[in-house]
Amino acid sequence: MTFAITQTCCSDATCIAVCPVNCIHPTPQERAFGSTEMLYIDPKSCIDCGACADACPVDAIFPVDSLSTAQKEYARLNAEYFEDQEPQPAGDGPNFHSWGEPAFDRSLPSDFAPIRVAVVGTGPAGMYAAEDLLLHTNAEVTLVDRLPVAGGLVRYGVAPDHPATKKVGDTFGRFHSHPRVRMHLGLEVGRDITAEELAAHHDAVVYAVGASADRRLAIPGEELPGCISATAFVAWYNAHPEVAPDAIDLSAERVVVVGNGNVALDVARILVADPDTLAGTDIADHALTALRAGSVREVVLLGRRGPQDAAYTRSELLALKHLEGVELVVDDHDPRTGASIDAAGPRDKTAALRGVTRGRVDFSLPPAPGRRIVFRFHSSAAEALGEERVRAVRVTTDSGEQEVVAGMLLRAVGYRGVPVAGLPFDEATGTVPHEAGRVTGRPGTYVVGWIKRGPSGGIGANRTCAAETIGTLLADAVAGSLPTPTAPPKAFHRLARRRNRQVVDARGLAAIERAELTRGRRAGRPRGKLATVPELLAAAKGGRWALSR
Numbered sequence: 001m002t003f004a005i006t007q008t009c010c011s012d013a014t015c016i017a018v019c020p021v022n023c024i025h026p027t028p029q030e031r032a033f034g035s036t037e038m039l040y041i042d043p044k045s046c047i048d049c050g051a052c053a054d055a056c057p058v059d060a061i062f063p064v065d066s067l068s069t070a071q072k073e074y075a076r077l078n079a080e081y082f083e084d085q086e087p088q089p090a091g092d093g094p095n096f097h098s099w100g101e102p103a104f105d106r107s108l109p110s111d112f113a114p115i116r117v118a119v120v121g122t123g124p125a126g127m128y129a130a131e132d133l134l135l136h137t138n139a140e141v142t143l144v145d146r147l148p149v150a151g152g153l154v155r156y157g158v159a160p161d162h163p164a165t166k167k168v169g170d171t172f173g174r175f176h177s178h179p180r181v182r183m184h185l186g187l188e189v190g191r192d193i194t195a196e197e198l199a200a201h202h203d204a205v206v207y208a209v210g211a212s213a214d215r216r217l218a219i220p221g222e223e224l225p226g227c228i229s230a231t232a233f234v235a236w237y238n239a240h241p242e243v244a245p246d247a248i249d250l251s252a253e254r255v256v257v258v259g260n261g262n263v264a265l266d267v268a269r270i271l272v273a274d275p276d277t278l279a280g281t282d283i284a285d286h287a288l289t290a291l292r293a294g295s296v297r298e299v300v301l302l303g304r305r306g307p308q309d310a311a312y313t314r315s316e317l318l319a320l321k322h323l324e325g326v327e328l329v330v331d332d333h334d335p336r337t338g339a340s341i342d343a344a345g346p347r348d349k350t351a352a353l354r355g356v357t358r359g360r361v362d363f364s365l366p367p368a369p370g371r372r373i374v375f376r377f378h379s380s381a382a383e384a385l386g387e388e389r390v391r392a393v394r395v396t397t398d399s400g401e402q403e404v405v406a407g408m409l410l411r412a413v414g415y416r417g418v419p420v421a422g423l424p425f426d427e428a429t430g431t432v433p434h435e436a437g438r439v440t441g442r443p444g445t446y447v448v449g450w451i452k453r454g455p456s457g458g459i460g461a462n463r464t465c466a467a468e469t470i471g472t473l474l475a476d477a478v479a480g481s482l483p484t485p486t487a488p489p490k491a492f493h494r495l496a497r498r499r500n501r502q503v504v505d506a507r508g509l510a511a512i513e514r515a516e517l518t519r520g521r522r523a524g525r526p527r528g529k530l531a532t533v534p535e536l537l538a539a540a541k542g543g544r545w546a547l548s549r
Contacts (some may be wrong), residue, residue, distance in 0.1 A: 001063050003045040003053055007315040008060040008164040009038035012128075012460030015052035015061060021045055023080070024052060027138060033258045034457075037313040037349075040081035057168040058459075070322040077314070080347050108137045108474055114180075115203040115477055117305055118142040118492075120189055123152020124459045125449025126208030127172035128466035130181070137474065140180050142202065142492060147241065148186035148504045148536045149512055150176060153210060153459065156238045159266040160281035161273065163526070177506045184496045185504035186537070192499040195422025195445075201492035204444045205471050207423065211430060211450040217258060221384030222411075226252070230263050230412035237270055237287035239529035241536065245286035249389075250294030252407020254367050256393045258413035260303040261311035265320060267298040267410055272326050274373040280292040282527035288313045293470045298367035300331075300404060302395065303377040307350045308341045310377075314349035320373060321352070327372040332358045332376040334397060363404040384409050415455035423447075429454055437469030440477065444483045446473050488505065499501055507539030517541035 005015075005024075016024045016039070023045035026032040042053070043064070052383050053061040064075045098376045108115075117133055119126045133139040149155065154169040174308045175181060189195055199205050214229035216222065226249065241385040255271055257264050270278070303310055307330075310317075320328055330353055332338050337360060344350035353375070361374055374396075383394040385403065393404045417430035424440055431442040431454050432447045439447055448469040449462050457465075476482050489497075496503050504512070512530065516539070519528025530536045 001048050001065050001232055002043040003041050003048065003061050004043075004064050004071075004075045004078045005039050005041055005051065005052075006060050006062060006071050007038075007068070008058045008162060009315070010058045010060070010165065010168060010458055010460035011039055011152075012057065012168075012463040013039070014055045014057060015039065018055045020048050020049060020051065020053040023047075025085075027098065033464075034461075038315060038374060040054060040078045042082045043075075043079050044082070046549065048119060050299075057171045059164040059167055070319075072316060074315075083347075085237070088387065100190075108139075108477060112138070112477070114138045114140055115482065116140045116142070116201070116203045116353065116489060117473070118122060118144055118202040119200055119208060120144045120198070120205065121152060121208035121210060121449070122150035122172075122185070123208060123210055123449070124168065124172070125210070126152065126206070127175065128463045129206050129208060129448050129470055130175055131172070132179060132180055132466055132470040132543040133176055136470075138180070139182050140489070141178075141182070142147045143181060143183045143185075144187050144189065144198070146188035147186045147193070148502065148533060148540065150183070150185060150509055150531075152208075154322050158238075158459075159234075159267070159270060160237065160283035161278060161418045163281060165459070166282075172268040176509055181506070183495075183504070183506045183509065185509060186533075187496050187503050190421025193495065195420075197495065198492075199281075199373045199444060199483065201487045201495070202444075203477065203485055204446060206446045206448055206469065206473070207420055207432065207439075208447070208449045209417075209420060209451050211417040211455040213416045213418050213430075214411065215414040215416050216379060217411050217413065219381060219383050221386065221390070224384050224386050224390050225388070226386070226390030226407055227384045227409040227411070229409050230257070230259070230267050231357075231415065233267050233410055234263065238282055239284035239287075239531040241531060245284070245531060248287075249408070250290050250291060250296050252296045253295050254300065254363070254404070254406040255296055255408040255410060256300045256404055256406045256409045257412055259311075259414075260301050260375070260377075261412060261414070262313060262316045264301055264410075264412035265316045267412060267463075268301055269320060269323060269326075271296045271299050272373060273323065274325055277324070279525065282525065282529055284529055284531055287530065296408075297369075297371050298374060298408065300363070300374045300376055300377045301359075303375065304338055306377050307353055307375070307522050308340045308344070308348065309350070312349075314352055317349060317352045321356070323373075325371060327370060327374055328356045329361065329374045330356050330358045331361045331374055333360060333376070334399070337377045363406075365403065365405075366509055393507055403507055415450065417451045417454070420451065420540065422524055437470045438466075438472050443481060444476075501536055504537070504540045511542055512536055512539045 023042045120132050158165045214231040341353045382396045385392040419425040437446045439445040448466050516527045
């Protein structure tokens with residue numbers, strides 16, 4: 001019996017580090033690591049020890065003979081990855097993993113005085129950076145987040161029907177109450193404190209603020225009601241406090257989604273999923289209510305190029321094929337679409353579209369009965385049509401134009417970083433200029449995650465990214481090039497409390513966790529997310545009303 005890696009793989013390489021026989025690839029030292037969709041286990045080398053499954057932070061690894069019907073194809077995908085590759089050498093003993101860790105020196109001399117490091121952002125990038133500091137050094141870490149609850153992308157970016165992916169948050173949660181961590185949630189750099197004040201109280205500051213803005217389509221009608229970003233939609237169904245519960249209108253029968261990355265597939269899947277199935281997740285209460293009452297029956301995914309160029313991963317596409325009660329359709333208006341699918345090799349993700357219904361779809365008519373997702377490649381949104389709100393989308397192709405009758409246009413064409421107060425910013429890339437994580441012209445200031453490298457890579461990609469940044473930071477510490485803090489250690493806590501009396505600490509975060517789990521248990525759900533800042537603050541203080549709502 002061997003193990004196989006499945007859909008929820010986060011590629012953070014924890015499994016590689018514990019494999020005793022080097023059977024998981026690509027490793028962080030292999031060129032394909034940065035571009036691969038997921039990691040794979042070689043069935044010929046696997047010795048069935050289960051170390052990788054125990055270490056996996058997102059429960060993506062299972063024995064092949066225990067895979068569910070929907071997961072069985074991952075046994076084949078794992079094996080196919082190694083068919084045309086040279087055999088990999090096996091390890092030479094227990095825990096042989098010289099290939100497993102990124103090759104950055106992330107430690108300090110044993111007699112080195114503790115340094116104080118602030119990490120701004122508590123999403124995956126920030127928490128991988130904090131984890132590195134806490135596990136490999138004696139650093140004291142200050143966690144800062146503008147929201148009154150931790151989690152970042154794990155809490156507000158992962159689809160609710162991907163609970164295994166969210167489990168990486170449990171790993172990060174272990175460090176929230178670490179004895180060398182001080183937490184200040186609800187404290188915003190640039191609003192409550194300045195970047196200069198934060199730097200004055202710490203030896204180094206690491207910014208892990210992500211890419212919170214969305215890219216625009218730059219088409220006429222984009223400002224119409226009913227034309228929204230996938231960023232806002234994802235935040236809405238994940239109970240982000242900055243998106244109002246009534247922000248999304250689901251009265252339309254057809255929705256057009258521009259884009260074909262994983263986020264586009266996420267929003268399409270949520271829009272047509274059975275609400276009774278979503279009721280078993282931590283989806284926002286208001287979103288579940290709206291989906292139950294909504295009219296959406298068809299989602300049209302517009303891809304500017306062909307299926308061979310789609311940005312989604314094969315694993316997410318395969319998951320759609322197992323979505324109960326939802327039909328997948330490929331609109332074959334362009335002969336290149338079918339030709340690409342038919343010509344795809346077995347390891348190409350385009351091959352996953354074989355067996356999917358193909359046919360011409362008349363978008364001038366109401367959607368057909370039932371629920372379905374339509375892939376329409378070689379198509380671009382040219383204009384959102386309507387007067388008071390979106391009523392149709394003008395779509396252009398090589399052969400002409402067509403109006404797609406739809407009551408909502410969702411743009412899912414990527415994220416973009418926004419300027420960080422007090423730091424340089426590259427408008428072209430939406431990132432902070434840096435060298436190996438060290439911010440250009442700002443000694444003691446560092447970046448990690450999407451604000452460092454742009455919006456690419458999933459949760460696990462931040463582990464290697466953080467290792468590089470922390471390696472640079474520690475090298476600067478050893479070289480003596482970090483600025484010396486001008487304020488004593490406890491002064492920052494006093495400053496934060498003076499500027500914002502509502503700051504949430506680790507104890508308050510634990511109270512929020514208890515409140516949400518209690519609300520979920522009462523409703524027969526895993527978690528009842530609190531969706532507003534007042535609710536979160538009340539729960540942090542032990543407020544009873546947050547539990548009862």
